[in-house]
Amino acid sequence: MSSTGIVFIVLIACVTGVIMQWLSDRKERRKAESSGEEFSETLEQLRAIEERVRVLERIVTENKFDLKREIDRL
Numbered sequence: 001m002s003s004t005g006i007v008f009i010v011l012i013a014c015v016t017g018v019i020m021q022w023l024s025d026r027k028e029r030r031k032a033e034s035s036g037e038e039f040s041e042t043l044e045q046l047r048a049i050e051e052r053v054r055v056l057e058r059i060v061t062e063n064k065f066d067l068k069r070e071i072d073r074l
Helices: 003-061 067-073
Strands: none
Touching: none
16 A cells, blocks of 8 residues: 555544544534523523412412401302
8 A cells, every 4th residue: 555545544534533523512512502492491481480479479468368268168
């Protein structure tokens, strides 16, 4: 095998390694982006639940809402 053939084989191996690393990094970035999106969705759901709890607290603490009377009526 000539020295040109050996250089060509080494060059192919190096390029393959670089491409494999690039693909791996790209996959990791996509994975990180998707988990960021999931975090945003979870945060929005948490905010919606928090707002619902505030509304329920307001209803329960209103003067018009008499829990004892409602329980006695049952």
